[in-house]
Amino acid sequence: MKFKVNNKEVFASTGGRPFDKKKPLIIFIHGSGLSHITWVLQTRYFAFHGYSVLAIDLPAHGYSEGPALESIEEQGKWISDVMDSLEMKEASLVGHSQGCLVVLECASQFPEKIKSIGLMGGAGAIPMNPELLDLAEKGDPKAVLLMMDWAHGPAGHFGGHPVPGLHHMNLGGSIVINGSVKNALGVDFRACDNYKNGFEAAKKIQCPAINILGDRDKMCPINEGKKLAENIENSEVEIIENCGHMILLEEAGQSLEILKKFIRKNHPA
Amino acid sequence: MDPKTYKFDTLSLHAGYMPSKNAGSRQVPIYQTTSYMFDDVDHAAALFNLERGGHIYSRISNPTVQVLEERVAALEGGTAALATASGMSAIFLTIMTLCNAGDHVVVSSQLYGGTVNLFRLTLPKFGINATFVKPRDTEGFKKAIQKNTKCIYGELVGNPGNELMNLPEISNIAHEAGIPVVIDSTYQTPYLFKPLENGADFVVHSLTKWMAGHGSSMAGILVEGGKFDFLKTDKFPTMTDPYEGYHGLSFAEEFGPVAFTMKARAEGMRDMGPCLSPQNAWNVLQGIETLSVRMEKHCSNALKMVEYLSSHESVAWVSHASLKDNPDYELAKKLLPKGTGSMIAFGIKGGKEAGAAFIDNVKLASHLANVGDTRTLVIHPASATHSQMDEATLKLANMSHDMIRLSVGIEDIEDIINDFEDGFRAAKKPRLVANK
Numbered sequence: 001m002k003f004k005v006n007n008k009e010v011f012a013s014t015g016g017r018p019f020d021k022k023k024p025l026i027i028f029i030h031g032s033g034l035s036h037i038t039w040v041l042q043t044r045y046f047a048f049h050g051y052s053v054l055a056i057d058l059p060a061h062g063y064s065e066g067p068a069l070e071s072i073e074e075q076g077k078w079i080s081d082v083m084d085s086l087e088m089k090e091a092s093l094v095g096h097s098q099g100c101l102v103v104l105e106c107a108s109q110f111p112e113k114i115k116s117i118g119l120m121g122g123a124g125a126i127p128m129n130p131e132l133l134d135l136a137e138k139g140d141p142k143a144v145l146l147m148m149d150w151a152h153g154p155a156g157h158f159g160g161h162p163v164p165g166l167h168h169m170n171l172g173g174s175i176v177i178n179g180s181v182k183n184a185l186g187v188d189f190r191a192c193d194n195y196k197n198g199f200e201a202a203k204k205i206q207c208p209a210i211n212i213l214g215d216r217d218k219m220c221p222i223n224e225g226k227k228l229a230e231n232i233e234n235s236e237v238e239i240i241e242n243c244g245h246m247i248l249l250e251e252a253g254q255s256l257e258i259l260k261k262f263i264r265k266n267h268p269a
Numbered sequence: 270m271d272p273k274t275y276k277f278d279t280l281s282l283h284a285g286y287m288p289s290k291n292a293g294s295r296q297v298p299i300y301q302t303t304s305y306m307f308d309d310v311d312h313a314a315a316l317f318n319l320e321r322g323g324h325i326y327s328r329i330s331n332p333t334v335q336v337l338e339e340r341v342a343a344l345e346g347g348t349a350a351l352a353t354a355s356g357m358s359a360i361f362l363t364i365m366t367l368c369n370a371g372d373h374v375v376v377s378s379q380l381y382g383g384t385v386n387l388f389r390l391t392l393p394k395f396g397i398n399a400t401f402v403k404p405r406d407t408e409g410f411k412k413a414i415q416k417n418t419k420c421i422y423g424e425l426v427g428n429p430g431n432e433l434m435n436l437p438e439i440s441n442i443a444h445e446a447g448i449p450v451v452i453d454s455t456y457q458t459p460y461l462f463k464p465l466e467n468g469a470d471f472v473v474h475s476l477t478k479w480m481a482g483h484g485s486s487m488a489g490i491l492v493e494g495g496k497f498d499f500l501k502t503d504k505f506p507t508m509t510d511p512y513e514g515y516h517g518l519s520f521a522e523e524f525g526p527v528a529f530t531m532k533a534r535a536e537g538m539r540d541m542g543p544c545l546s547p548q549n550a551w552n553v554l555q556g557i558e559t560l561s562v563r564m565e566k567h568c569s570n571a572l573k574m575v576e577y578l579s580s581h582e583s584v585a586w587v588s589h590a591s592l593k594d595n596p597d598y599e600l601a602k603k604l605l606p607k608g609t610g611s612m613i614a615f616g617i618k619g620g621k622e623a624g625a626a627f628i629d630n631v632k633l634a635s636h637l638a639n640v641g642d643t644r645t646l647v648i649h650p651a652s653a654t655h656s657q658m659d660e661a662t663l664k665l666a667n668m669s670h671d672m673i674r675l676s677v678g679i680e681d682i683e684d685i686i687n688d689f690e691d692g693f694r695a696a697k698k699p700r701l702v703a704n705k
Contacts, residue, residue, distance in 0.1 A: 013522060013523060015523075016319075016515070016516060016517065017516075017517075035525070037524065037526065040523055040524060041320075041321055041322060044318065044319060044320040044523070045315055045320040045321060048320060048516075062525075063500065131270050132270075142271075142272075145272040145274065146270065148272070149273055154289075155287065157274065157275060158284065158285070159283075159285035159286055159287065159336065159340070160285070160286070160287050160290055160335075160339070161322065161335075162321070162322030163527075163531075164322065164323075164324065164329075164330035164331075164332075164334075164534070165335060165339065165342070165349045165350050165351050165352075165530055165534065166322075166348065166349045166527050166530070167339055167343055167347060167349060167350070170342060170347060170348045170495065171348040171349065171495065171526055171527055174348050174496065174526040177496075178495070178498065178525075252322060253321055253322070253323070256321060
């Protein structure tokens with residue numbers, strides 16, 4: 001669905017069901033350069049099981065109007081603006097990668113609004129490889145190839161997508177390429193690299209949190225995810241074996257099962 | 270710093286499959302089953318509602334077939350693929366997913382005869398009509414686009430005349446008009462040419478041919494490029510509007526770069542059911558493992574046959590884009606740097622009668638209605654594969670009655686040439702042969 005936030009058009013997938021203000025809300029926040037498409041194997045389930053779902057396209061991503069927001073702090077505030085514009089008082093947040101940093105910021109800035117948080121492939125800081133950052137800021141498509149290479153574990157490189165016929169890395173790459181390497185991915189990478197407030201934000205979080213980590217994650221290594229979890233007071237950790245950074249697609253079924261249990265317990269429909 | 274993703278030959282052997290998820294079996298298992306156990310009622314409901322991935326029934330998907338789909342998607346650079354029972358069913362599924370009754374397609378006039386008949390005779394029964402344009406007439410494709418046109422369809426190298434479409438230019442024309450391009454890339458395989466990197470939006474293959482190579486199994490596939498954005502136009506309501514068959518799902522909104530494949534599978538395989546058997550998928554996978562080495566030999570043998578035929582006294586003309594005097598020579602050099610393929614069309618002096626005598630007297634080359642076998646194949650299209658086309662359609666396809674279609678195999682080249690010498694000798698005395 002399309003709606004306005006701060007006078008700019010925003011797109012969010014509602015998981016195939018009409019948005020309903022009466023139902024508990026879950027907002028899904030994608031990773032660098034990506035879009036709402038990455039969440040399709042989680043959102044449809046929740047949308048058909050009692051929740052209102054927004055798999056949001058951050059500004060300048062997917063079908064949302066630009067420009068991209070240049071800092072994680074701004075992006076965290078923007079999620080709160082999304083809730084305000086839809087007159088929603090509370091939500092659970094689920095993030096992937098950069099989306100986890102956004103979740104940390106939003107949940108620490110607006111604790112009264114956030115019921116629970118799910119972090120997939122998260123870390124307290126995501127410093128970027130300088131060469132990758134440079135390529136992305138120049139708009140070089142090679143940045144996407146490198147990102148897809150590092151982001152995927154064995155399933156991404158060999159195959160075995162949970163949805164028959166889909167190709168992990170080509171699908172992920174096309175989401176980024178169909179957007180803007182320079183104006184979305186480049187801005188996102190810079191925002192991640194600049195962000196230093198992750199652990200401080202984590203310490204302020206009061207709601208229940210779950211950290212879903214892949215043991216083959218090269219982008220946000222498992223130890224970084226555990227370190228983040230240690231800084232959140234009410235936090236659980238679930239580790240998925242043989243899984244890279246693209247947990248939400250590589251192991252869509254397992255990650256959905258973990259999220260289902262967590263959200264039903266902490267933010268029941 | 271370069272990505273360490275696997276390259277073409279490695280993908281030909283490994284893409285789409287992980288032994289660790291299949292009891293350690295090094296070879297891809299054949300999942301000879303119709304259906305799959307659900308964990309519980311919730312799991313079943315989620316699968317049926319596309320809330321999660323997985324297999325339900327082998328008409329829709331199958332784990333062995335899935336390996337083939339991911340492998341071909343990897344080789345073509347596609348976001349997704351959907352295997353079908355044959356190349357023809359892949360084409361039909363593609364058009365039926367793109368079009369509604371009342372729609373129109375612009376089609377190259379030089380296509381496999383069965384495809385011509387699909388567009389000329391069968392699809393009009395469903396209210397989908399086609400305008401045929403000669404493959405070299407790039408401007409003609411533009412002129413043929415109507416308000417209700419939903420795609421441009423063609424074969425990069427046309428069957429059987431070997432004329433090339435200028436795919437990059439034709440793709441620009443299509444995209445300016447807000448419609449996708451579908452390319453049948455059976456003749457090239459991804460080893461020689463990747464349509465998705467040259468402007469096409471969807472690729473179809475008859476996997477029966479070079480991809481499998483062994484001539485043992487029927488199979489087809491549709492590959493999605495992931496770049497055509499259905500939401501940027503109002504031409505494709507079946508992709509963008511809520512679909513009653515899945516509780517109001519908008520395929521384009523939910524699935525983006527794989528929306529077309531999801532729709533083709535969820536609707537097309539569900540309702541039309543042209544599924545590929547796991548045994549045939551496995552057979553094709555065996556062929557794909559050696560695709561590169563076979564294609565190299567196909568192409569090198571083809572070049573030697575072009576040279577031999579071009580200087581032969583019994584040959585009136587040869588059509589192959591590797592020839593410097595061929596109108597497509599420069600375009601082929603640009604689009605097909607690894608080789609112009611192993612299909613050759615040539616005219617035999619003495620016309621139809623001589624052609625028949627030639628075909629009846631070659632012994633090594635097989636006379637049959639297939640191409641892309643590892644064995645050398647010959648046929649007289651006007652009396653076989655394209656015999657159901659009328660004179661006007663044959664003319665539009667630039668087909669003459671003296672044309673022999675040759676699919677060069679990977680036998681020793683001397684043996685193929687010796688066999689052809691026997692055929693040409695007999696063709697010089699057609700009456701004698703006929704009375705034999």
